[in-house]
Amino acid sequence: MTIQNALAELTSLLGQGLSRSKSDLDQHGASESHFPLSPPDAVVYPESTEQLSDIVKICARHGCPLIGWGAGTSLEGQAQAFQGGVSVDFSNMNKLLRVSPEDMDVTVQPGMTREELNTELRATGLFFPVDPGANASIGGMASTRASGTTAVRYGTMRDNVLGLQVVLADGRIIHTGTRARKSSAGYDLTGLFVGAEGTLGLITELTLRLHGQPEAITAAVCAFDSIDDAVQAVIATIQMGIPIARIEFVDAATAAAFNGYSGSDMPLCPHLMVEFQGSEAGVAEQAEMFGDIVADHGGKGFEWATKPEERTALWKMRHHAHWAVLASKPGAKALVTDICVPISRLADAVNETRADIETSPISGPILGHVGDGNFHAILLFDDANPDEVKAVEALSHRMVERSLAMGGTATGEHGIGIGKKKYMEAEHGAAWDVMGDMKRVLDPQNIMNPGKMLRGN
Structure with a gap:
């Protein structure tokens, strides 16, 4: 063999x-x-x-x-x-290779995790902002073009990777990008490998953009009577241009899961979880403006978390949402969706998804990074029950169709792998075949992560 x-x-x-x-x-x-x-x-x-x-x-x-x-x-x-x-x-390739505080950039090996990186950066006054929740490796985050709770302010991995070192399918070692803040030199090969999921080569070094640690941070949770009120508050916040660092939505079912898993006492209704970063004066102004928007949309019960340990507990609860929802139905499997739509269609997408779930035999709490139009439904099912398997697949399929019809995407941050591969043609059309052409040039034997993302792969 x-x-x-x-x-x-x-x-x-x-x-x-x-x-x-x-x-x-x-x-x-x-x-x-x-x-x-x-x-x-x-x-x-x-x-x-x-x-x-x-x-x-x-x-x-x-x-x-x-x-x-x-x-x-x-x-x-x-x-x-x-x-x-x-x-x-x-x-075993998890080292910080170089850091330049003056240039606000760093070079790391792919096995270093985001938490390890930020621990190493503490003395510099800088940090790496992309936060997908899990303590993922930097190389994995780049390969899936990850984002997370802070993308609304700091962008995704696509926006924070300046250059790469990559081993190609024939063993050649190449470098992409530079440490310069802009370049007009040739194809954007860095952008090609960020999000390629290891189908074109294996990343061995990454040069990343860093950001200054904010002077002041404050976070809060507020409740709403309806999903629509909460989502409309998000839309108004983004359209007003408030530089919010995080703005997360959770529905009543997610709040119930938090209460059972983390011991919180959130009212069983939709909530927004927000964070502001910047100067003392800037944070105060942003919080005041957001408070006015929330009041206009019926928000209530603001709970502020200004101490570091309070903020840590708040975002730990949010990052553990997947496990909290799983714990709410012991023995269930989870199909986690992650559609992303233009912000103007966010309310329609969330409300239609909620209505769809409520008329199905499947439970599915909704939450997500709604500041950039991205949300998740964690669809719980019994994989030994054919009817539930069929129902959960149909729900997920309708979510993607809904997103594409609204000008959105099948996946805002989790990537394609094998789970979303069937939607690539609908989203990209003939461009999907162009991706396949690139794959055949760089990996003619199809040895780099075969079976993922591409047609016939």
Whole structure:
């Protein structure tokens, strides 16, 4: 077998740096979503770009698939080995390589997590703002073009990656981008690899844009009588140009899940969770303007969190929403949606989704990063019940169709993997075939994360 021949060579090259233990294989075959266990044939732990290049060259000779692995937090099966092969675990490539406070940028290896990076940056007065909730690896975040709660102010990974080092499918090592703040030199190869989900190459270094730590931060929770009131308040806030750092929506079902999981006592109604960052005067002005908007839309029960430990508890509760919702229905599987629509259509999308869920046999709390039009429904189902499986797939499908009809996207931040692959043609048309053309040029043997994202892949 070609994979077995590759493994024999890799064992000779890596020794203990290659694992075939069942526990390692199972760990690298699982995800945090509903996809079945799909373990690789082996796991490798490269320690340098040059070593990874040698690994890739061996796999290329034998047509052996390579699947990048960061922290394993992907939700659309991106890091699972559905066609077997070798999982490339970057946990030994987790160093901060360079930081330039004057230029407000940093270069890291892909296995470093966002929390590790910000711990390293504390003394500089800078921080890396992209926060998808999970303590994901930087390389994984770039590969899925991740975003999260702070994207409304600081943008997504697309906006915060300046350059990359990448090992291509033939083992070549290339550099993309520069540390300059702008460039007109050639194709944007950095943008090509950010969001490619490891289908074009494996990222081994990332140069990132940093931001100054704010002088003042305050956060708050406020309640609304209806979903529409809360969403209209979000739309008004964005259209007013208030530079809010986070603005998150949770519905009544999510509030109930928070209460049961985190011990909070939120009223069982829709809420907004917000954060303001900046100078003392700026934060006070932003909070006052937002308070006026909330009052105009019937908001009530403001609870402010100004102490660091209070803010930490607030956002920890929000980041643990997935687990809180799962705990509300023990034994259930979750299909997590993440559509994103133009802000003007946000209220329509949320209300139509809520009505759709209520008429189905599936429970599905709604929450999300509504400041940029992105929201989730965590659809809970029994995977042993064919009727529930059919119902949850239909609900998710209608959400995507609704989003595309409104000028939105099938996925605002989780990526395509295998879960959203069937929607690529509807969203991109002939451009999807162009993506396939690029894949065939850079990876003619289709060894880089095969089966994901692309037609016929």
